[in-house]
Ligand SMILES: Nc1ncnc2c1ncn2[C@@H]1O[C@H](COP(=O)(O)O)[C@@H](OP(=O)(O)O)[C@H]1O
């Protein structure tokens with residue numbers, strides 16, 4: 001008998017792989033069709049196109065499942081200048097391997113279907129049933145800056161993450177490659193770059209080359225053991241408005257961490273610590289009102305936990321993906337090897353005044 005979630009995993013990986021062909025094309029274009037959303041955050045034709053391709057694959061393979069996706073069609077309905085290039089990209093993007101493309105299935109018929117597909121991602125989420133979360137480009141600011149970004153897809157069942165897939169086109173394929181100081185800036189997806197991290201609950205986490213054809217063999221990944229805090233470092237956001245960097249510096253100092261933080265955009269942080277290239281991912285709230293989005297964390301949370309890590313918020317609670325489109329009951333994120341998570345949490349709570 002096939003292992004649980006085998007089909008969901010395969011379809012999710014192929015969907016991410018195909019959508020990454022599209023985002024890589026946009027990454028190399030000077031004009032990325034960037035517009036501002038209501039909350040002033042950027043979105044590009046790459047975000048819309050990748051989301052459409054991923055949802056089309058889910059619609060074809062798992063028609064009964066709900067979908068919580070970051071983007072929606074509203075802006076495109078009134079803007080054909082934006083809509084047309086997205087449609088062109090979606091229409092023309094296929095996996096190089098015909099058999100894999102057939103297996104994935106799920107095309108977008110025309111421009112109207114494109115808008116319809118994008119809006120299939122407006123489920124409110126919740127505690128019941130199967131819900132896919134999609135972040136078509138996580139780290140859009142990194143994508144625009146030429147840094148790291150990720151395509152994130154996860155399956156929740158009754159609020160728990162069962163399958164997580166992260167495509168990271170600009171990370172090295174090699175799990176052993178240490179995090180270079182410039183990992184967060186001036187990136188390419190040239191030869192030797194592009195990795196898919198995946199996890200299924202209870203089955204461990206893997207990495208494999210992202211590629212453009214069909215899926216390569218996966219390799220087991222594991223977090224690095226941190227025996228001595230002095231040799232560890234934090235992975236943090238590049239954007240100081242996404243995570244409080246001065247509090248992180250105080251926490252590092254109290255823990256005896258001397259190395260500078262590695263700053264990179266997107267859930268590439270979760271993937272990097274899951275494969276032992278980095279150590280500890282900290283995300284500290286910058287405001288009392290911001291609620292983290294489930295698509296920003298679902299895939300990364302499972303991949304780190306299946307690689308031997310522990311993921312909680314700053315209160316020490318597991319991330320709860322069953323309360324809706326946001327992590328309304330959580331505050332910040334601490335992802336670390338299980339053996340040191342408790343110590344990091346303790347110091348986070350001291351510095352944040354939570355104990
Ligand atoms: N004030 C805030 N605090 C924390 N995260 C925020 C934020 N404003 C936006 N974000 C989220 O931060 C994500 C990027 O995280 P990171 O800084 O780790 O790269 C964004 O995802 P998108 O780029 O998909 O919009 C966005 O959802």
Ligand SMILES: [Mg+2]
Nearest residue numbers: 041042070140
């Ligand atoms: Mg966004």
Ligand SMILES: [Mg+2]
Nearest residue numbers: 135138139296
């Ligand atoms: Mg995101």
Ligand SMILES: [Mg+2]
Nearest residue numbers: 070135137138
């Ligand atoms: Mg996004």
